[in-house]
Amino acid sequence: MALKHLCWMLAIGIAAAGCSRSAVPAAAPEEPETLSVTRWTAKTELFAEYPPLTVGGTSRFAIHLTRLDSFKALTEGNVEVRLQGGAGQPEVFRVDAPSRPGIFGVDVKPTQAGKRELIIVLKAKGLSDEHRVGEVEVFPTAEAAGAAVAGGGDEAPGISFLKEQQWSLDFGTAVVTEQAVRESIRVPARVDARPGGAADVVAPIDGRLTRVVEVPLGASVSRGQELARLLPPPSVPGDLPQLQRARAEAQSTLALATRDRERAERLTTAGAAPEKRLDDARSVEEHAKARFAAAEASLAQYNAARAGGATDAEGSFVIRAPVSGVIAQRDAATGANIAAGTVLFRVVDASQVHLVGQIPEGEAAPARLTRGAEIEIAGQPDRIPAGRLVSTGKVLDLQSRTLPITFAFDNRALGIPVGQAAFL
Structure with a gap:
C-alpha cells in the first residue's frame, strides 16, 4: 500500500512539473521586405535601399551615389530626401555627410499617409x-x-554586385539606349609617310664630301638645315701647270686693264678724251677681275681636292635637308668620293603620316561606304581613331588582291614608327 501511494505521488509531481513549464515564445513578426530603386542623371547614379514608409515610423534610407565622370563614390556633400505632393505638406529629411564613402544614411519619418512623390x-x-x-x-x-x-x-533571380564592390574596381555603368550598329571589318594596315613627307638627299654632282654633319639615325632635322658639304672635282683634275698658267694670264690681263682705266681717268679729267673712253676701260677692268677670280677659285679647288678637301673650300656645294623630319637613312661619310645621284640621307616626316589598309577583294564593294576607322597597334591597350579618310582605292593590287584605303593621322602625340604594322 505504501509503495502504491508513492507511485501516485510521483505521477502527480511529474504532471505538476509539466504544467509549470513556461510557454514557447511566439515568433517575432518579420521585417518588411526592403525596397530599392536605381536612377541615372547626366552627372550621378543613384541606388537607394529603404524599408516601406509608414506614418510615425523611421525608415532608414541607404543612398548610394556614384559620380558618372569617374564612376567613383561621392565622399562629401549633403543629401535631402523630399516627400511632396498628395494632400499633405512637403517633408524634407537631410544628412550633411556620408556615413561611409558613397553611402548616405538618411532617417525618414513621415507624418502623413498617402501617395507622395519621392525626390x-x-x-x-x-x-x-x-x-x-x-x-x-x-x-x-x-x-x-x-x-x-x-x-x-x-x-x-540575379547576381548580386554591390556598389562597394563596383567602386573598388575599374567599372562603370550606363543606361541602356538604342543606337545604330555599323557594319565593320578588320583589315591589316601599315603606317606610311605621307606624299611629300619623305625625301632622299642626293649628291647633285660628282665630288668629295668635305664635311658631314653628325646626325645619327632617328635625329630630328628641320627643312633647310645643312647636312653636308660637297667639293666638286677640278675642271682639269690632272693639269696643275695649266691652271697656274690660266691664273697668271688672268692676273696679267687684270693689271693691264687697271693701268688702262687709270690712264683713261687722267685723259678724261684733262678733257683730252670723252667719257665713253673711261666707261669702256672700266668695263674691261671688271671683266678682267672676274676672270682672275675664276682662275683663283679653280686653282684653290684643285688644291683642296688634292689635299683631301676643306670644309670651307671655295666652290663647295652645301647639301641641305629638303623637308623637316627625322633621319631614316644615312650613307654619307666625310672624305668619301661620291657620284652624282648617290643617296646620302633619307629624311621622313613622322609627325603627319598615312595609315594604309588593305581591304580584301570580297569586301571592296561595301568599303566604298567607309566613313571612319580605328587603329589597333601592338602594345597599345586601346583602339585609336584613325583620323581623316583620304581616299579609297579603285584599283586592286594584282598580287594581294586587296584594295588600299588611306587615312591621314596626326602622329605627334603617339609617335608610331613609320612602317609599323597595324590593323584597321
Missing part, C-alpha cells in the same frame, strides 16, 4: 544633382505596409 537631392562641392524617383506610398501602419509589400511577388 533625392544632392549638394556637394562643384556638383549638384536631383533624382526624381517617382511616386511612393506612405502606409498608415506597419501592418499595412507589410501586407502590401508581401503581396508584391518575388523578384527575378
Whole structure:
C-alpha cells in the first residue's frame, strides 16, 4: 500500500512539473521586405535601399551615389530626401555627410499617409544633382505596409554586385539606349609617310664630301638645315701647270686693264678724251677681275681636292635637308668620293603620316561606304581613331588582291614608327 501511494505521488509531481513549464515564445513578426530603386542623371547614379514608409515610423534610407565622370563614390556633400505632393505638406529629411564613402544614411519619418512623390537631392562641392524617383506610398501602419509589400511577388533571380564592390574596381555603368550598329571589318594596315613627307638627299654632282654633319639615325632635322658639304672635282683634275698658267694670264690681263682705266681717268679729267673712253676701260677692268677670280677659285679647288678637301673650300656645294623630319637613312661619310645621284640621307616626316589598309577583294564593294576607322597597334591597350579618310582605292593590287584605303593621322602625340604594322 505504501509503495502504491508513492507511485501516485510521483505521477502527480511529474504532471505538476509539466504544467509549470513556461510557454514557447511566439515568433517575432518579420521585417518588411526592403525596397530599392536605381536612377541615372547626366552627372550621378543613384541606388537607394529603404524599408516601406509608414506614418510615425523611421525608415532608414541607404543612398548610394556614384559620380558618372569617374564612376567613383561621392565622399562629401549633403543629401535631402523630399516627400511632396498628395494632400499633405512637403517633408524634407537631410544628412550633411556620408556615413561611409558613397553611402548616405538618411532617417525618414513621415507624418502623413498617402501617395507622395519621392525626390533625392544632392549638394556637394562643384556638383549638384536631383533624382526624381517617382511616386511612393506612405502606409498608415506597419501592418499595412507589410501586407502590401508581401503581396508584391518575388523578384527575378540575379547576381548580386554591390556598389562597394563596383567602386573598388575599374567599372562603370550606363543606361541602356538604342543606337545604330555599323557594319565593320578588320583589315591589316601599315603606317606610311605621307606624299611629300619623305625625301632622299642626293649628291647633285660628282665630288668629295668635305664635311658631314653628325646626325645619327632617328635625329630630328628641320627643312633647310645643312647636312653636308660637297667639293666638286677640278675642271682639269690632272693639269696643275695649266691652271697656274690660266691664273697668271688672268692676273696679267687684270693689271693691264687697271693701268688702262687709270690712264683713261687722267685723259678724261684733262678733257683730252670723252667719257665713253673711261666707261669702256672700266668695263674691261671688271671683266678682267672676274676672270682672275675664276682662275683663283679653280686653282684653290684643285688644291683642296688634292689635299683631301676643306670644309670651307671655295666652290663647295652645301647639301641641305629638303623637308623637316627625322633621319631614316644615312650613307654619307666625310672624305668619301661620291657620284652624282648617290643617296646620302633619307629624311621622313613622322609627325603627319598615312595609315594604309588593305581591304580584301570580297569586301571592296561595301568599303566604298567607309566613313571612319580605328587603329589597333601592338602594345597599345586601346583602339585609336584613325583620323581623316583620304581616299579609297579603285584599283586592286594584282598580287594581294586587296584594295588600299588611306587615312591621314596626326602622329605627334603617339609617335608610331613609320612602317609599323597595324590593323584597321
